Amino acid sequence: MRRSIGLSLFVLLGRAAVAQTQPDVAEILRSVAKTYKVVSQYEFVVDANSHAARDGTDGAAHAHFAFKAPDRYRIEGAIPGMSLENSPLSEALIVYDGSAVWFYLPKSN
8 A cells, every 4th residue: 555655656746847847048048148248357277187998097187267358368287288298288378368379388498
């Protein structure tokens, strides 16, 4: 008896969960865009870890990204592919002032 009551409740609640409407993705994106439209500058930090299954190597990256409207950027940290040595990561500084971009690799100067 308990099992049948439990099963009945599960079926009823399951149907109610399925009947819920999905949020409109376009409306969510409009809301987010409206919220951040007035932002004139921001910055964030990225920390990433990776593991390559094929050869068992581990990797990590750290970067600091800053933006100031209308078109100024600064990225610094351990950035993949920015190395002149055999290492896949190297410290780098990238600056864009709206008209020119500079790359600086501290290890190789």
